[in-house]
Amino acid sequence: VTGRAGIEALNVYGGVACIPVAALFAGRGLDPGRFGNLLMRRRSVGLPFEDPVTNAVNAAKPLVDRLDAEARDAIELVVTSTESGVDYSKSISSYVHEHLGLGRRCRLVEVKQACYSATAALQLAVAYVASGISPGARVLLIATDVALVDAAAEYAEPATGTGAVAMLVGDNPKVLAVDLGAFGTHSFETMDSSRPTPEADVVDVDRSLLAYLECLQQSFLDYRSRVEDADFTAATFDYRAMHTPFPGMVRAGHRKLMRELAGASAEEIEEDYERRVAPSLAYPGDVGNLFSGSLYLALSSVVDRVRPAAPARVGLFSYGSGCSSEFFSGVVDGDSTAVLAEMCIEERLAARRELTFEEYERLLPETNRCLVPERHRRLEAGRWHEVAAGVPRPGPLLALRAVEDYHRRYEWI
């Protein structure tokens, strides 16, 4: 394959509200000695008028608004990847397509495989674009989710975020030119975490960490079997972006592979981590785990932190419980820096309203029922909208207004 394909544009929606992780530790009485393991500063918090549809639209709108009519009509496929479905049959992408005002000559679909699904969709989209069967085609891929955690989640509560990452995939990949054919995969059935009902996240932390570490190693070894001379060190990858359930997990995975595959000393590992891995953790440490969007939040963090001026190769690792994983790579450069800077991701995350622990607790009974099917529901007009009103943003925000005969109704605020 000689074509180019990858991510043309990318935007993050990390909500309009957040809570300092220290406040959550204090409020829940969690052991402050474990604060350092998480490497989290703040996490995004959803509001009652937000759901996976609004998160997706609010992430994608700034991307779509920048396209001219012709470029918008080239979007032939809208994919949402999520573990926060709102209906067993109807996709989130059908709502997203409507509220973004996209053309009717378009495929709509939703995909699921925990935090891995966006990568599966990205690889299929890249292959579709690179195949040349529809020249100039674009795919709008949106990883969108909501947090369903409370005190029972213990140390996962401060690490779980909410929001979405929207990506335009096409043949002019200014943000990330995917290395076509350079990938490695590793998947097997296991019950490490799941969402068996619309209100329950079930996680076995120990099994999940071990599965993540095994998948990182095995998917990289599979990558190496396809890419001659590939090396886990800086010789092959200038930077690394990985699925980030919490930044401490990425640090541990990096340490393990550098020790086992590169034979690096503790000092070398630490220096290498600061240079090649830490840039990917700035946004995840400020937003929390964005589920299948997490890897792409980490990628945006690399670009915004490093601000590359020349081509640099990023090694990407995607993991989704259950489990499926992939190690792949791509190239970022000065265009990535310029295109991502237009989205002002850092400024918008900084502008989120910080909630107190009391406000956060008041929200939970309502926001944790976000995915529970209801035939009729009307949200009290304007409630919690003042939080959004106080936060500067590029345009109007989509908000849930009501559910009528299971049909979700939205408004712009």
Add this chain to the structure above:
Amino acid sequence: VDDERVFAAVRRSVLEVVPEVDPSAIAWDRTLDDLGCNSIDRADIVTMTMADLAITVPVQEFRQGQDIRSLVSLFRRYS
């Protein structure tokens, strides 16, 4: 491989990953969590013990909150 040898391997890994733990606190009925190990420490201890014993236990076999006795019996099953 007997229980005592596997227990000794677990104990070595615990003391290497969390050297501040009181060695006498590492007992059959304690969990790694009881010993103050965070999730990353626990994964490191399990990984190091498997390397030490030259065994591979499928990840599906592990679960949160296992005491050292059940960890030892799991490692024995795959040794």
